[in-house]
Amino acid sequence: MTAAGDRHTVAEMLTTAAELDALGRDLVRMFGDDRVSRSEPDLAAYSRDMWPRLLLSVRDGRPLPHAPHFVVWPETEREVVAVVRLARERGVPIVPYGGGSGVCGGAVPVRGGITVDLKRMTAMSAIDRDEMLCDVEAGINGERFERALAARGYTFGHFPSSIYCSTVGGWLATRAAGQMSTKYGKVEDRVAGVTLVTGRGELVRTDELQRAITGPNWTQLVLGSEGTLGIITSARLRVSLAPELRLLRGFEFDDVAAGVEAIRRVMQRGLRPAVVRLYDEADTFFHSLSTRSDHSGDTDPRRFAPAPPPGAGALPDVGVRPPETDRGRRRGLGRALSALLAGNADGARKAVRRELVATALARPRLLNRLATAIVDRVSRKGCLLIIGLEGSRIRTEIEAGLTFAELARAGGRDLGEEPGRHWYEHRYSISYNMSKAFAHGVFVDTMEVAATWERLMDLYAAVRAAIANHAAVMAHFSHAYPEGCSIYFSFAGYGDTREEAERVYDAVWRDGLAAASRAGGTISHHHGVGLLKADAMAAEHRDAMTVLRAIKRTFDPDNIMNPGKLGLP
Template sequence: MSDIATVVDLLTDALGADAVDVDPASLASASHDTWPVSTKWARQDEHPYPADVVARARTEQDVVAVLRVADETGIPVTPRALGSSVTGQPLPTRGGIVLDVSGLVGPHSIDEIDMTVTAPAGTNGGELEDALNAAGWTMRFSPQSLYRSSVGGWLATLATGQFSSRYGGVEDLVVGYRVVLADGEIAELTASPRAAMGPDLRRLFLGSEGTLGVITQVTYKILPLPADQRLQAFRVPDVPAGLAIMREQAAAGLRPFLLRFYDTDEARHAMADPGFDGPVLFVGTEGEPAVAAAEMGVLTEIAARHGATTLGPEPAAAWMGRRFDFSTVEKRLDTPGGFAETIEVAHTWRHIHGLYTDVKAALAPLADEVLVHFSHVYPQGTSMYLILLGQVADDAAATARLEEIWATAMRVCLDHGAELSHHHGGGLARSPYSRRSLGSAHRVLRRLKHALDPDALLNPGKLGL
């Protein structure tokens, strides 16, 4: 590996001095994301994974140049966009270059005939969605981080959105993309609209977290804005009843755009009512008015069969208005000794209630509140999202508690055979558990890594690699 001064000189020659940064404040900023553990490190002025240099790409050719410098010098490269990861994905575990791709921005292109939008990978997702809405279109992709995340980052982390029960995850949204490989070669992966010429190579880099290549441009599906929307909230007798409603509607082939079921502890937050005394289900349908009305009617019948009663549309509408608000977690983390964490997992219908019971019991002694909701539904099962809030003596104790929470949650999930991540990806938080979670499939991942990045320079330390 070359010394960092040589690398800085090569990067400066390739990108220009204004795109290469070794300022200590910049390096510190590039060495953290919004993972609560990393947030607590930053509050204590601790930087366990410091970058050596930040290289800011403004074009695809800049990305090519950086990866060729890395290939030539043997220095690791950690891609980073808007830094909204909550699991430590863009933290440079071996130092080296942090490749900032948030500057890959510029005009987007809407194809109204084929119903697609193409944009540079660093484009802010919320800004793109706003521009599409102004033109009468939508991606209908709505992660809580919509206005904090990039459209390329969605692919790299295999993200999904709050409306996935109707529109699916990013794997259902993507049409094609461009990626720069470890040696600087550019590959374009697409299908028009579907292809059966060998494996679906578009899937190869989805969820790879920058370990196999750097995404530079994306093309996503778009739809006309929905003509109608219906909302409803239901009081539900208990958690098994709520899960039964979700399973039955999935089996019936319904496609509500909104389907969020909260246990009693989180229902108090969802309803903004500390005295609310039971689980609650928020439902939304949309599309052509007759279809949206019919789907809501069937959903209401299914809910009633399981003992649910209607509360009106207002609670669900209120949630729609604040669905991007992350302030509860942020405020707690910004308090000395305060801690907050979000962990999302998934399991089948057969096993999800047992997982819920055991993981909540295991985590209860570690936090003041353990809140749970189920919000992404499939014919075979559902995701489960945990929010933990608590207070300890100081930030050092909070860091230790967060690490204990992760170890406990992952142990219980592995014991249950659950998916360790539904949509936040692996990052540093889950990397130690990746091999056990993936089992024999991890051997395939390792072989892909060796083939595409034989010197292991791209985002080392993630996905158990």
């Protein structure tokens, strides 16, 4: 175990240096020297997840405000029980850690303590072919899990954009949703039971409790708890047969409202497409810039070409560049234009594009009005709907025919398979472009909210207007249900300095979530709460927070489990 200079604030220091050394010795006896770390690089790596607000500091090379005192890598359930009991005995916080792909600060160790990385717990059982169940440990990587199932002829049906870098445990802790959730459900719909090590250091297996049928659903109590009640070490998951056929399609609608109405009609007719993604006018326009055709391809609903592996060719080439002041941007643009005139065309074009993006994002209201005008005047494509169905061949063909006919009756124009196939082949690419944006001084993020159908358009208008005051924004509708749908807002903003960028970022989230609440929507659909939405969750749940705090005290009486998350102390 490598010691390092302590860089925690006085408020974060829970123990004296001697007590920390004693705790370190106990951890080494428990895990061995190679599975315990106090090294500075490890503590820095585990001081954050992928919360974009923290990436602003990372971009500037600034130390983050919170870091663990130790990182440990358990390999067995027994070791997880042991470390939780030790932490409780010493009064030291525990933060569970999976892939670190969360975007809400859920893995940030706000009080230091021990970060427990579960990625060495990756066991996967044989599939129970009679019950269609599979036992897996929480640290297994999502992509590897899905590929292992596919090799046996099955699928979990859960395809989040983070599938390459997230874990099953992280999915369960945040009640995640995948790109095909309209058919397969959110992750909580795919879980038969979990094993949890509570903050008391006790082992609870909810699948055994569920067999009794009576009483509360203990599994659902644990899902979405974000490590505040304990550490999920394994789960019993429901799997499905791998699809025999997958059909993907594009439809065009005159506007967002028409597309939303079409989705409602499909869902309330009892049809269950796997993929439902309706892009608003701005998102449709920018989506069209990246497609390879004019969407006038084949219209045979039975055609499907296999896609390459998720994310293939999507890794960007990122350079690091600090943000500039407004005067610096003007100078940078001038240098870029001079280079262009001097004949350095390729480099100059990139520089001009970079400077123009920064300048535009510094004026979000103007940029959003300009984008709307461009879409209205230049694009006549309306709104693009990607629809996809999969499953057994006969059922999929029948359901596709019914779905496509319903969309046509609702005013949709069939664009053939090309839009759907293009989306499928590139559906993970966007996740690999975020660091490129941050390197250019821009921040990007997404806000996912949801509402019933009657409130959905009001929710869209309210949240979009709130975000547009601070950042460039566009949206798509996905994860549909008979009673409603979620909306996924993508936004990009800018600040001359890190502090200014943080101010703009905070304003986007403050105003956006407030608008969602006023419109009758929920503040989150599948990204979780963490630190980012903690206050908003407390306001949304109101009196129910009293019940949550009581549950927290029962599972974790000493408040050592991931403190500060879900609006809890």
